[in-house]
Amino acid sequence: MSPREIFALRDHLGAELKGRAISDAHDVVSLTDILSQTVLGGRLPELSGCAVLLKLSDQLRSGLAMIELDGIARRMLLCPPDLNTAHLDALIADAGIDAVVTDEPDRWAGSGVSLVVTAQLPLQATAPARTERATEWLMLTSGTSGVPKIVGHTLEALTGAIVAEGPARGSAPVWATFYDIRRYGGLQIFLRAILSGGSMVLSDPHEALGDHVARLKTRGVSHISGTPSHWRKLLMSGSAAQFAPAYVRLSGEIADQAVLDGLKAAFPNSSVGHAYASTEAGVGFAVNDGLEGFPADYLGNRNGVEMKVVDGSLRIRSTRTAHAYVGRSAAALTDDDGFVDSGDIVERRGDRYYFVGRRGGIINIGGLKVHPEEIEAVINRHPDVRMSRAKSRKSPITGGIVVADVILTEGTDPARAKEIRDQILERCRAQLASHKVPAVIRFVEALDVTPAGKLARTDA
Amino acid sequence: MSVRSKVIEAIRQIAKEQKVTLPELSDDLSLHETGFDSLAFAILVARLEDDTGVDPFTISEDAAFPATVGDFVRAYENVPA
Known part of the structure; x- marks a missing residue:
């Protein structure tokens, strides 16, 4: 050439x-x-x-x-x-x-x-x-x-x-x-x-x-x-x-x-x-x-x-x-x-493909494989949620459980937290297998994002 | 709120979420008879850890998982503050 x-x-x-x-x-x-x-x-x-x-x-x-x-x-x-x-x-x-x-x-x-x-x-x-x-x-x-x-x-x-x-x-x-x-x-x-x-x-x-x-x-x-x-x-x-x-x-x-x-x-x-x-x-x-x-x-x-x-x-x-x-x-x-x-x-x-998660990002919940992104997608669909991160936490009973950190949309009344938590759990139970439903939901002010702009997943 | 009432309240809350119909929660009720499966117990232990700051089943290597509701409550009551 x-x-x-x-x-x-x-x-x-x-x-x-x-x-x-x-x-x-x-x-x-x-x-x-x-x-x-x-x-x-x-x-x-x-x-x-x-x-x-x-x-x-x-x-x-x-x-x-x-x-x-x-x-x-x-x-x-x-x-x-x-x-x-x-x-x-x-x-x-x-x-x-x-x-x-x-x-x-x-x-x-x-x-x-x-x-x-x-x-x-x-x-x-x-x-x-x-x-x-x-x-x-x-x-x-x-x-x-x-x-x-x-x-x-x-x-x-x-x-x-x-x-x-x-x-x-x-x-x-x-x-x-x-x-x-x-x-x-x-x-x-x-x-x-x-x-x-x-x-x-x-x-x-x-x-x-x-x-x-x-x-x-x-x-x-x-x-x-x-x-x-x-x-x-x-x-x-x-x-x-x-x-x-x-x-x-x-x-x-x-x-x-x-x-x-x-x-x-x-x-x-x-x-x-x-x-x-x-x-x-x-x-x-x-x-x-x-x-x-x-x-x-x-x-x-x-x-x-x-x-x-x-x-x-x-x-x-x-x-x-x-x-x-x-x-x-x-x-x-x-x-x-x-x-x-x-x-x-x-x-x-149907006639569409959906991204479920990264192969390397799978978390293990009682021997079952779970993509945290799949759980986050359900949580994020709640109108009062801006961002969330699901991860595994050790459990003495099942080995691991899913927990989620959630950021509410700006201006959400903190007094509604319990009501919103119940609604999120209800949605998760309706749309996810039971082992994927978060056991604990925490409301947080911020979630870490890596320098590459991706949600930090330190436990994955 | 006493440790006992925190535990009982958490059990009732999870039963509601999991659509489990609880029998009357007496101390000698076996945990098996509560209708909780292992996932429900895992949720219970995780929430109580967040609420009380302790997980009596992880702290002690040889702690046997309790057999009855009374044993379960005492596991939390007996943790040194």
């Missing part, structure tokens, strides 16, 4: 850059003339052909560095902000890293990495670079313990779903996400903003939710994505008023009917859709009919994405999946036929 056939991010930024910007809570960087500017102090040529670790403390410089490095570096490994630095040595070895882009060059002095490049703002003028190669994009899985797995993608695979959807209609979108763009869900949004001719408003972990939403409004955000946990937190905060995005997207966790309905009520003029994607499986599909789950006829081959259900879990084969786990002892990412096992358990009811 000749280099001319390879499209890198810079090749999507060639024309009509006027009025586009990428911003965070502190800076706004215009994308006009971005190709003749550098965040790398003009040292991009030194990184040609390198395996680059992108280890920056903010998303803005990370995004700008991705634009420069794609098509020049041999591979780049994106480090999410919550990466445990104790794992860095193992990741550097497994990915064959020989250069690092950082904003803390002192920390890398004397490290084994020979080439250290500092990313800095403001941008400096530089000669535009030309795409040399297809850069391998390395991302980390968001698992909770141990060294994260390195997942290898190409830009083509990462942008497969974006290209398939075609250009956005109407005026150029202003995208935002509650995710970090160094994770798969956030990167999808960053790439959408770049490819769709739009702008991007980045999140900031140190910003209060109310301030974040005010910034989204000020910057004219029209398209925004987050996990159901992100969205529930926004709905609880009361900050959603007066924010009116055209498109609201959920991904990364099961979007149950309660959160879809809650968003439709909060944003009556928005389209609300949920997407199915994972770091390994890529973007599977989007569902825009306002209902949880997905139509059964999505199985089979649809727009180049093949899906099947084997042993209860969703398997995906497409050009959008990652191509490999990277590292010395890396396992195979796909089965012999090229399908990625998502580990997401689905169940068919």
